[in-house]
Amino acid sequence: MNPQALMDGLIAGSMIGLGAIGVTLTYSILRFANFAHGEFVAWGAYFALAVAGALGALFSGLLTPIGPFSFGWALPIAALIAIVLNGGLALLVDALLFGRLRDRRSSIIIMVMASFGAALTLRSLLEFIFTSKPAYFTTALQIAQPLGGGIRATPDQLLSLGVAAVLVIAVHLLLTRTSIGRSMRAVSENVQLAGVVGIEVRKVIRIVWLLGAALACIAGISAGLLVQIRPQMGLDLLLPLFAAAILGGIGSVPGAMLAGLIVGLSEAFAVQLIGAEWRAAIAFVILVMVLLLRPQGLFGRPE
Amino acid sequence: MSVELISYGAFFLTMALTYAIICLGLNVQWGQTGLFNVGIAGFVAIGAYVSALLTTPDTAGRIGGFGLPIVVGWIGGAVITSIVSFLIGALTIRLRADYLAIATFGVAVVVQLCALNLEALTGGPFGIGFIPRPFAELAATPLLFSLANFAVVALLVIALYFVLERLARSPWGRVLRAIREDEPAALALGKSAVGFRLQAFAIGGGIMGLAGAVQAHFIGFIAPDNYVPMLTFQVWAMLIVGGSGNNRGAILGAVLVWAIWAGSAGAVASIFPPGEQARAAALQIVMIGVALCAILLLRPRGILGELSVVSRHLGKLRRGVAAPAPTEEKTENAANT
Numbered sequence: 169m170n171p172q173a174l175m176d177g178l179i180a181g182s183m184i185g186l187g188a189i190g191v192t193l194t195y196s197i198l199r200f201a202n203f204a205h206g207e208f209v210a211w212g213a214y215f216a217l218a219v220a221g222a223l224g225a226l227f228s229g230l231l232t233p234i235g236p237f238s239f240g241w242a243l244p245i246a247a248l249i250a251i252v253l254n255g256g257l258a259l260l261v262d263a264l265l266f267g268r269l270r271d272r273r274s275s276i277i278i279m280v281m282a283s284f285g286a287a288l289t290l291r292s293l294l295e296f297i298f299t300s301k302p303a304y305f306t307t308a309l310q311i312a313q314p315l316g317g318g319i320r321a322t323p324d325q326l327l328s329l330g331v332a333a334v335l336v337i338a339v340h341l342l343l344t345r346t347s348i349g350r351s352m353r354a355v356s357e358n359v360q361l362a363g364v365v366g367i368e369v370r371k372v373i374r375i376v377w378l379l380g381a382a383l384a385c386i387a388g389i390s391a392g393l394l395v396q397i398r399p400q401m402g403l404d405l406l407l408p409l410f411a412a413a414i415l416g417g418i419g420s421v422p423g424a425m426l427a428g429l430i431v432g433l434s435e436a437f438a439v440q441l442i443g444a445e446w447r448a449a450i451a452f453v454i455l456v457m458v459l460l461l462r463p464q465g466l467f468g469r470p471e
Numbered sequence: 472m473s474v475e476l477i478s479y480g481a482f483f484l485t486m487a488l489t490y491a492i493i494c495l496g497l498n499v500q501w502g503q504t505g506l507f508n509v510g511i512a513g514f515v516a517i518g519a520y521v522s523a524l525l526t527t528p529d530t531a532g533r534i535g536g537f538g539l540p541i542v543v544g545w546i547g548g549a550v551i552t553s554i555v556s557f558l559i560g561a562l563t564i565r566l567r568a569d570y571l572a573i574a575t576f577g578v579a580v581v582v583q584l585c586a587l588n589l590e591a592l593t594g595g596p597f598g599i600g601f602i603p604r605p606f607a608e609l610a611a612t613p614l615l616f617s618l619a620n621f622a623v624v625a626l627l628v629i630a631l632y633f634v635l636e637r638l639a640r641s642p643w644g645r646v647l648r649a650i651r652e653d654e655p656a657a658l659a660l661g662k663s664a665v666g667f668r669l670q671a672f673a674i675g676g677g678i679m680g681l682a683g684a685v686q687a688h689f690i691g692f693i694a695p696d697n698y699v700p701m702l703t704f705q706v707w708a709m710l711i712v713g714g715s716g717n718n719r720g721a722i723l724g725a726v727l728v729w730a731i732w733a734g735s736a737g738a739v740a741s742i743f744p745p746g747e748q749a750r751a752a753a754l755q756i757v758m759i760g761v762a763l764c765a766i767l768l769l770r771p772r773g774i775l776g777e778l779s780v781v782s783r784h785l786g787k788l789r790r791g792v793a794a795p796a797p798t799e800e801k802t803e804n805a806a807n808t
Contacts, residue, residue, distance in 0.1 A: 201572060203572075203576070268768055269767070274767075277572070278767060280509075281711075285704075285763040288701075288759075289764070292757045293757050296754045300749065410577075446584065449580070451577070452577035452580060455573065455577055459562055459566060459570060459574065463570075
């Protein structure tokens with residue numbers, strides 16, 4: 169077994185985990201499986217690409233690589249702007265589509281179908297604007313440094329692992345230690361009751377979208393930095409995202425991240441065993457096994 | 472000229488009616504039972520590949536190719552797809568409502584992967600060609616050939632329509648609707664919700680598989696690229712536009728949406744320069760996506776909504792009651808949507 173698979177799996181898993189946190193939050197608080205969440209990952213990456221491109225064209229000094237990394241200051245600045253834009257996109261989709269369906273008390277499955285329609289619309293819109301050609305933040309090549317034990321990693325890869333770890337801890341603290349986190353958990357327990365005790369449900373919903381979109385944006389930027397940016401990247405991530413959210417237990421943030429890493433690592437090791445062409449099937453196998461053996465997931469409560 | 476026009480018309484309608492069959496299958500799953508299937512493309516593909524394997528002549532380098540009659544292929548495609556649907560249903564139907572959606576999405580991904588990678592069975596990315604076409608001996612006279620094909624598919628749709636209408640009005644169909652509308656009440660009457668849902672899901676899946684098989688024989692060639700999420704999306708648009716829960720709506724929606732799709736594809740091809748065609752095709756999908764969401768928001772019942780009276784005996788009873796009955800029906804409908 170090639171030890172490098174461990175590194176590859178951790179990196180892919182951290183991106184899946186970040187996306188799965190968004191899926192698990194919308195699932196537990198808005199109560200539907202959002203098929204459009206993968207598209208927020210892709211849109212986040214393209215927002216950052218467009219902003220970084222514009223910044224680079226205006227101030228070429230921002231393109232000089234920072235320290236050991238392959239990108240200049242244009243990318244971190246663009247990432248912050250992209251997070252805001254992506255949050256705006258999520259709120260816009262909610263205002264145009266999901267919010268109206270919620271007001272009408274549509275059934276869960278209508279929401280799922282609407283998210284499916286939104287996903288195709290958003291994806292094709294990306295393909296229309298940016299074409300289906302893969303894009304990259306930088307074309308600079310990085311040498312992977314040996315870390316010992318036969319594992320190598322580039323500085324970019326280590327950075328995105330670190331960012332993912334910090335974000336997971338931050339979101340976990342937000343949910344468990346702050347008043348808005350308490351409100352979010354209350355709404356996920358019982359919407360009516362939360363409203364009765366004076367929690368502003370609309371605000372909680374807005375926070376859920378902003379948080380989900382921000383994490384998706386970071387995942388998209390990491391994927392763009394380490395692999396490539398394509399309009400289809402959201403679609404390809406969708407099954408791993410759902411597998412991780414269900415394996416982790418719906419509503420559990422640490423569960424989603426841990427399960428994301430499990431899915432990423434399983435994919436990486438399975439690729440070594442059965443070949444890269446079957447990578448997309450791994451998430452499905454995990455999903456089927458979870459549904460068979462432990463439908464409530466690792467950290468979920470049985471219904 | 473007019474001969475070509477009739478030929479084209481027959482070709483267009485045959486294609487639209489193969490979609491109508493998929494729509495009828497989806498209507499059993501979604502329209503009548505409320506089961507959300509996001510992997511339609513996968514189920515259609517299973518039917519198409521099974522039928523192709525059963526009926527194509529033996530080929531070197533590929534397993535299968537049994538050279539069986541076309542009808543055997545169609546039945547085989549329907550049966551195998553039905554079994555796969557049953558297994559997926561058995562896995563997820565007892566759990567949350569949208570786990571089925573996620574699992575069917577996974578099925579579509581995995582079927583696509585198998586079609587691409589199991590080259591010895593499916594021909595890989597190049598697919599399977601030379602699938603026998605019904606009435607191949609008439610191919611010399613294109614008009615007769617396309618009319619004969621159209622007649623077969625049309626007869627199949629009509630037969631399916633009557634069987635499904637019959638089913639929907641039977642006690643079995645009424646139980647399905649009862650479970651969809653008020654599960655505790657149906658359970659209290661001693662009906663097994665899981666069992667009935669599973670049966671409906673397997674029957675709907677089998678019909679989708681049949682549609683895939685029919686389509687494969689009509690086109691004569693299949694490849695993994697035919698079975699992308701776009702297909703799932705088109706079929707959903709068809710059922711929602713036509714009116715879910717209504718078999719006539721399913722057929723009408725299929726013909727209408729296919730006409731809009733083919734028409735706008737033609738417009739895209741003639742308006743945009745060759746270099747921009749791929750982009751314009753993406754825009755075409757955006758428009759259909761927006762339309763689907765708009766219909767969900769504005770007219771969730773579709774053109775022909777679901778009929779609220781499913782049994783003629785019940786209709787007689789209703790007529791016997793005093794005047795307010797129709798208005799009651801309307802509010803009931805509004806609540807259902």
